[in-house]
Amino acid sequence: xxxxxxxxxxxTSSAVDLLPIAQRTRAAAQALAPLxxxxxxxxxAAIADALEAxxxxxxxxxxxxxxxxxxxxxxKPLYNRLKLDAVKLAGAIAGVRDVAKLPDPVGTVQLHTxxxxxxxxxxxxxxxxVLGVIFESRPDAVMQISSLAVKSGNGVIxxxxxxxxxxxxxLVTAIRAxxxxxxxxxxxxxxxxxxxxxxxxxxxxxxxxxxxxxxxNSFVRFVQDxxxxxxxxxxxxxxxxxxxxxxxxxKAIQIAIDAKVGYPSACNAIETLLVHxxxxxxxLPQLATALRQHGVELRGDALTQSILPDVTPATExxxxxxxxxxxxxxxxxxxxxxxxAHINTYGSRHTDAIVTEDPEAAATFRSQxxxxxVYHNCSTRFADxxxxxxxxxxxISTQTMPPRGPVGLEGLVTYKYHLIGNxxxxxxxxxxxxxxxxxxxxxx
Amino acid sequence: xxxxxxxxxxxTSSAVDLLPIAQRTRAAAQALAPLxxxxxxxxxAAIADALEAxxxxxxxxxxxxxxxxxxxxxxKPLYNRLKLDAVKLAGAIAGVRDVAKLPDPVGTVQLHTxxxxxxxxxxxxxxxxVLGVIFESRPDAVMQISSLAVKSGNGVIxxxxxxxxxxxxxLVTAIRAxxxxxxxxxxxxxxxxxxxxxxxxxxxxxxxxxxxxxxxNSFVRFVQDxxxxxxxxxxxxxxxxxxxxxxxxxKAIQIAIDAKVGYPSACNAIETLLVHxxxxxxxLPQLATALRQHGVELRGDALTQSILPDVTPATExxxxxxxxxxxxxxxxxxxxxxxxAHINTYGSRHTDAIVTEDPEAAATFRSQxxxxxVYHNCSTRFADxxxxxxxxxxxISTQTMPPRGPVGLEGLVTYKYHLIGNxxxxxxxxxxxxxxxxxxxxxx
Numbered sequence: 085x086x087x088x089x090x091x092x093x094x095x096t097s098s099a100v101d102l103l104p105i106a107q108r109t110r111a112a113a114q115a116l117a118p119l120x121x122x123x124x125x126x127x128x129a130a131i132a133d134a135l136e137a138x139x140x141x142x143x144x145x146x147x148x149x150x151x152x153x154x155x156x157x158x159x160k161p162l163y164n165r166l167k168l169d170a171v172k173l174a175g176a177i178a179g180v181r182d183v184a185k186l187p188d189p190v191g192t193v194q195l196h197t198x199x200x201x202x203x204x205x206x207x208x209x210x211x212x213x214v215l216g217v218i219f220e221s222r223p224d225a226v227m228q229i230s231s232l233a234v235k236s237g238n239g240v241i242x243x244x245x246x247x248x249x250x251x252x253x254x255l256v257t258a259i260r261a262x263x264x265x266x267x268x269x270x271x272x273x274x275x276x277x278x279x280x281x282x283x284x285x286x287x288x289x290x291x292x293x294x295x296x297x298x299x300x301n302s303f304v305r306f307v308q309d310x311x312x313x314x315x316x317x318x319x320x321x322x323x324x325x326x327x328x329x330x331x332x333x334x335k336a337i338q339i340a341i342d343a344k345v346g347y348p349s350a351c352n353a354i355e356t357l358l359v360h361x362x363x364x365x366x367x368l369p370q371l372a373t374a375l376r377q378h379g380v381e382l383r384g385d386a387l388t389q390s391i392l393p394d395v396t397p398a399t400e401x402x403x404x405x406x407x408x409x410x411x412x413x414x415x416x417x418x419x420x421x422x423x424x425a426h427i428n429t430y431g432s433r434h435t436d437a438i439v440t441e442d443p444e445a446a447a448t449f450r451s452q453x454x455x456x457x458v459y460h461n462c463s464t465r466f467a468d469x470x471x472x473x474x475x476x477x478x479x480i481s482t483q484t485m486p487p488r489g490p491v492g493l494e495g496l497v498t499y500k501y502h503l504i505g506n507x508x509x510x511x512x513x514x515x516x517x518x519x520x521x522x523x524x525x526x527x528x
Numbered sequence: 529x530x531x532x533x534x535x536x537x538x539x540t541s542s543a544v545d546l547l548p549i550a551q552r553t554r555a556a557a558q559a560l561a562p563l564x565x566x567x568x569x570x571x572x573a574a575i576a577d578a579l580e581a582x583x584x585x586x587x588x589x590x591x592x593x594x595x596x597x598x599x600x601x602x603x604k605p606l607y608n609r610l611k612l613d614a615v616k617l618a619g620a621i622a623g624v625r626d627v628a629k630l631p632d633p634v635g636t637v638q639l640h641t642x643x644x645x646x647x648x649x650x651x652x653x654x655x656x657x658v659l660g661v662i663f664e665s666r667p668d669a670v671m672q673i674s675s676l677a678v679k680s681g682n683g684v685i686x687x688x689x690x691x692x693x694x695x696x697x698x699l700v701t702a703i704r705a706x707x708x709x710x711x712x713x714x715x716x717x718x719x720x721x722x723x724x725x726x727x728x729x730x731x732x733x734x735x736x737x738x739x740x741x742x743x744x745n746s747f748v749r750f751v752q753d754x755x756x757x758x759x760x761x762x763x764x765x766x767x768x769x770x771x772x773x774x775x776x777x778x779k780a781i782q783i784a785i786d787a788k789v790g791y792p793s794a795c796n797a798i799e800t801l802l803v804h805x806x807x808x809x810x811x812l813p814q815l816a817t818a819l820r821q822h823g824v825e826l827r828g829d830a831l832t833q834s835i836l837p838d839v840t841p842a843t844e845x846x847x848x849x850x851x852x853x854x855x856x857x858x859x860x861x862x863x864x865x866x867x868x869a870h871i872n873t874y875g876s877r878h879t880d881a882i883v884t885e886d887p888e889a890a891a892t893f894r895s896q897x898x899x900x901x902v903y904h905n906c907s908t909r910f911a912d913x914x915x916x917x918x919x920x921x922x923x924i925s926t927q928t929m930p931p932r933g934p935v936g937l938e939g940l941v942t943y944k945y946h947l948i949g950n951x952x953x954x955x956x957x958x959x960x961x962x963x964x965x966x967x968x969x970x971x972x
Contacts, residue, residue: 339951450946499932
């Protein structure tokens, strides 16, 4: 579909017309794309400066949002994410400055091949174009995403939650002032605020190159089902811990506590623990004691019930449920391959771990489990861009195709093949008297 | 969506039940995935041997298809692609053996980081799982795709055109015999033959990891619109040649002939030539003479018509049309940026070229044109996996996200993050007394 066709589709399928905004953002992104690293870093510094200069206005806008949220009886966790104070804002601005220190993902020469004398192919990383990011109440996401977009040479259309509308507007005003001060077209960063605009945004094929939805599983699935634009994200996060026949119990228990209790609503927390039947009678009572001290409710299959008579019986639905809470399903398996089969059936292809002292079992697990993260003797909660050393995380993808798992700045770029010749034509390399290609690797 | 949910969706949404086949293929693919390079290469050699041994049966099956095709008055180009003879078959079998010589795309360590003492992260390339490949009459595609699937450790479900059903069955029989002889589960390669099965295949979310449709633009778009499985391919191929103000006319004319005349139905052939107004009066008559000698019909905008009075007037629709024939649309532009704007509006993000002696104009073109291939002084028809030196091509992708452009074996793999610890938990690295990560790059 060409851009003009996409434009027609969009304008007929939606009452809200985002085309003018989309066109302005794309034009600004096109000017941003070729900027050298130093210029982009100066723009990021200018954004941080402007956020600092406008801190008072930002905090006042956030206070207005918070007041409205209290009147609307916003749920406590959402309210906590909405609330900005001077310390939290300063931390977020420091995060913006950190983005300037990350390596520039644009302009990397990934491949350099001489096809023939004077005909050279290079594959060079390039910005995607324009990102669409949809998030809930967290106003700090505005700062993080905008700086990541600028660093990667992309424009961005932000859609914040309506409960954070004043905060987001104040933040984007500051960010655009910073861009302007650095000589970058402020149209590269846009803010949408209404629900109708979300729908219209999903129809912007040809104008948006990637959509990053941040929110509940059902919201992410809604986005995936209602757009032809690529979506970076994960709906479910059903992670498993498999405690093998030759597991070190102490490691297994510490990892289970870390992966279930530390932050149960995280997508990298475990939902199901699989245990080899041969050790279940010894291991499960120790595990149950430890987890219950942390308030974890246990649900179990028949084997687990026979060992821990007071667990809630688990049903088929439990294996496919992301509790996001202090609940853990437990199931016995009679072999490593049964554990792998269970994970490949019910898992989210996010992160799954084995606890074992048998390196061969660990290697089989890592090879056969179909997930972005395959772990041995460590907590699934390491699945995170910061912990992986990526500096910043744009999201976690549970798709099989790359980018997969925790995605850093590299998820915001693509590449182009540059071919430079001097009048070269393919006819020279075809037919009876075809000249052979040299295909010489010029990348040292 | 979990596999069990996908299964339910599938069995209700389609009359044809492909689940048993899909499950057998996935199990076989899981066993294929960890095989060492030498074993996969032996299996590919065994496939070639079996194809040779069964050549007579394959050619007889093809002869039966060809006879039916003549009776059904199959279009000549389709018939030519369907027809196998001993020479063509031997060439295809040699192509199978060549796949064994390609580097193994699986098992590459892309990243190796120490997160802390004894806690190491590796990103390692891994097979996607199971591929779904849908193609028209070409039986040679069966051999090429099956060997690429084995090399990349993937299972494959092939869906051939009904006009090639006997050929495809004979080929897959030989391929599976070869796999079996090499000790590889032959269920890794499957063949479907009916149109109903195509629909059912598109619903196999959770069982198929990538769909590669080969066929007409409308067919590729149908596939993209009717599946949630990732699709590798391109619908349109509207490629441009822009002849800049300071172009070398001789290069421009030779490139235009090569890119339009050599193989006009190729997706990397040009459909529109843009010319800077300042040189149009000098350049277009020379171009027209050269192209018309090759039987090319020219269509032009008002400027072109004023210079070449006998061209067919071009309408808005011409800029968005892939002729796949000896037709070229010509348009004058008053600047490089107007050329870039036209390409970014009407192009397919496939491959676009500039002819210029001005390196700065070339650099701007390569930076600003949004396409997988951005070329300078060479023919768009170099956009091809073999010409790029990839050895084999699984397709050309016009999506913005990677893999993009001509895709070799690397398009058939993903990666997994392997994290190996010794009881490591994230609590150690959180809170007041957080231990810092080392994030040491261990990749030399």
